[in-house]
Amino acid sequence: MIEMTNITKFYDNFRALNNINLKVEKGEIIGLLGPNGAGKTTAMRILTCFIPATSGSVSVAGYDVFEDSLEVRRRLGYLPETPPLYPEMTVGSYLNFIGELRELPAGKRRERINYVAERIGLADWLNRVIGTLSKGYRQRVGLAQALLHNPEVLILDEPTVGLDPSQIIEIRGLVKDLARDHTIILSTHILPEVSMTCGRVVIINEGEIVAVDSVANLEKAAAGKPAWNICIRPAAGKDWRQLVEKHAGAAISDLVEMPETHHFKLNLEKAEDFDDLFRNLTGAGHVLREITPVKATLEDVFLKLTSAEERKEAA
Amino acid sequence: MKILAIMKKELQSFFYSPVAYIVFASFLMIVGYLFWVILISSRMASLEPMLYNAAFILLLASPVLTMRLVSEEKKSRTIELLLTSPISPAEIIAGKFLACFTLYLVLILLTVQYPLVLSAYSTEFDMGPVYSGYIGLVLLGAAFISMGLFASTLTENQIIAAMVSFGGLVLFWIFGWAKHAFDNAFGQILGNLSIFDRYAEFLRGIVDSGNVIFFVVFTLTWLFLATRVLESDRWR
Numbered sequence: 298m299i300e301m302t303n304i305t306k307f308y309d310n311f312r313a314l315n316n317i318n319l320k321v322e323k324g325e326i327i328g329l330l331g332p333n334g335a336g337k338t339t340a341m342r343i344l345t346c347f348i349p350a351t352s353g354s355v356s357v358a359g360y361d362v363f364e365d366s367l368e369v370r371r372r373l374g375y376l377p378e379t380p381p382l383y384p385e386m387t388v389g390s391y392l393n394f395i396g397e398l399r400e401l402p403a404g405k406r407r408e409r410i411n412y413v414a415e416r417i418g419l420a421d422w423l424n425r426v427i428g429t430l431s432k433g434y435r436q437r438v439g440l441a442q443a444l445l446h447n448p449e450v451l452i453l454d455e456p457t458v459g460l461d462p463s464q465i466i467e468i469r470g471l472v473k474d475l476a477r478d479h480t481i482i483l484s485t486h487i488l489p490e491v492s493m494t495c496g497r498v499v500i501i502n503e504g505e506i507v508a509v510d511s512v513a514n515l516e517k518a519a520a521g522k523p524a525w526n527i528c529i530r531p532a533a534g535k536d537w538r539q540l541v542e543k544h545a546g547a548a549i550s551d552l553v554e555m556p557e558t559h560h561f562k563l564n565l566e567k568a569e570d571f572d573d574l575f576r577n578l579t580g581a582g583h584v585l586r587e588i589t590p591v592k593a594t595l596e597d598v599f600l601k602l603t604s605a606e607e608r609k610e611a612a
Numbered sequence: 613m614k615i616l617a618i619m620k621k622e623l624q625s626f627f628y629s630p631v632a633y634i635v636f637a638s639f640l641m642i643v644g645y646l647f648w649v650i651l652i653s654s655r656m657a658s659l660e661p662m663l664y665n666a667a668f669i670l671l672l673a674s675p676v677l678t679m680r681l682v683s684e685e686k687k688s689r690t691i692e693l694l695l696t697s698p699i700s701p702a703e704i705i706a707g708k709f710l711a712c713f714t715l716y717l718v719l720i721l722l723t724v725q726y727p728l729v730l731s732a733y734s735t736e737f738d739m740g741p742v743y744s745g746y747i748g749l750v751l752l753g754a755a756f757i758s759m760g761l762f763a764s765t766l767t768e769n770q771i772i773a774a775m776v777s778f779g780g781l782v783l784f785w786i787f788g789w790a791k792h793a794f795d796n797a798f799g800q801i802l803g804n805l806s807i808f809d810r811y812a813e814f815l816r817g818i819v820d821s822g823n824v825i826f827f828v829v830f831t832l833t834w835l836f837l838a839t840r841v842l843e844s845d846r847w848r
Binding site: 442 | 613625
């Protein structure tokens with residue numbers, strides 16, 4: 298559906314994107330992830346024909362963004378970083394204007410406005426002046442604008458920014474729903490959002506793609522040795538540490554000794570060793586209050602990949 | 613159709629903001645005063661002095677109408693919406709020009725009462741120069757607006773856009789003075805660029821096809837340049 302080949306973008310002498318290659322299939326939700334200034338917005342602007350790439354080529358639905366820009370734009374819905382709204386218009390007249398720009402005939406336009414307003418929770422707000430809306434509602438109007446013509450490809454630049462938690466959940470659900478018949482690229486720096494909505498994640502740092510994979514695979518790769526967070530109530534007069542330390546590769550960290558209980562993080566070489574350890578500890582009269590396996594989250598992946606880049610840069 | 617959509621949206625936003633009302637009110641007030649003062653002091657049924665002064669007032673007022681046309685879209689980043697929609701920069705410029713021009717025509721139409729008053733109460737009032745004068749005024753308005761629209765594409769600051777178009781228009785207004793300064797081809801060329809000299813001929817009752825073509829070409833040139841500037845924003 299979308300194919301970016303060797304995209305490089307310079308702003309004067311600043312290299313915003315460096316040799317980006319990305320292929321997106323129909324019906325996928327791709328999350329673009331990266332620290333501020335990584336090039337997410339630049340990549341989206343190139344996709345939407347707002348700015349051209351310095352070199353490389355992009356095609357959307359088989360059309361080149363440079364050669365057939367009009368055909369590409371017909372197939373795109375785009376929510377920029379700042380929702381492009383006219384504060385003096387009402388929500389209804391604004392959406393009607395968008396419908397006209399998007400070449401929807403009058404009857405179809407009304408139908409789509411009502412449908413989209415219903416989906417996004419704007420049905421009761423069509424007569425309100427946009428300038429009087431709260432940030433969350435403006436964001437919704439921006440999203441409604443991008444969806445109005447039922448585009449094949451949706452490009453959303455930080456779609457949930459400024460929304461309250463319940464709205465964020467609604468919008469995420471909506472995005473997931475839409476993915477059935479749309480291809481979606483969304484950027485964000487809210488990591489749980491990506492884990493929840495996106496099939497694949499593209500992590501960008503300093504204009505380069507540092508990882509492309511599913512959330513699960515990325516987490517697996519970053520996990521490393523098995524680890525647990527443990528809360529133990531030691532039996533009186535007995536030391537639990539010996540029992541733990543005789544296992545291969547055992548490492549205790551973040552130890553906090555409370556009067557009653559001890560909290561710590563435990564790393565082991567092999568996950569199977571934990572069964573033995575558990576039996577030994579309880580056998581000796583220690584009480585295990587809490588055991589939580591530590592999983593690498595997308596945060597870890599993200600920090601690892603983006604800060605590794607920084608170190609390389611500094612060296 | 614997309615041109616119409618842009619045009620409709622622009623016309624709406626003119627009337628959502630107080631700008632159009634204020635420009636209308638002050639223009640009509642000044643023109644009404646001019647008509648009265650000129651009529652009382654000259655005791656002649658001629659519209660020429662009023663139309664001459666009205667044109668200069670419009671030269672001052674039109675940058676106020678045109679300044680926000682594109683620069684506001686740039687400032688509020690709605691330009692990103694327009695340029696990623698299936699609409700060409702030429703259509704955007706055309707829609708915006710037509711909206712502002714329509715507003716201008718309404719403004720001009722509101723002054724038609726004065727020639728009607730003159731023709732109703734004077735014995736030998738010549739309508740010829742009135743017709744030609746209004747044709748001149750309409751063409752002049754197209755020229756003013758196209759240049760203002762061009763200035764508005766250059767910047768996201770409305771004040772700068774207004775000042776650029778005001779400066780440009782005044783310059784074209786007074787180019788004719790060169791004719792008196794240089795008695796050669798150079799002075800002649802500058803004189804030919806003067807929008808005032810050409811407008812003055814309309815006021816004398818002459819509709820010269822050369823002058824009509826000049827205004828049309830002048831307008832199209834600035835609209836073309838405005839389109840190019842809007843397109844070039846993408847390449848930066």
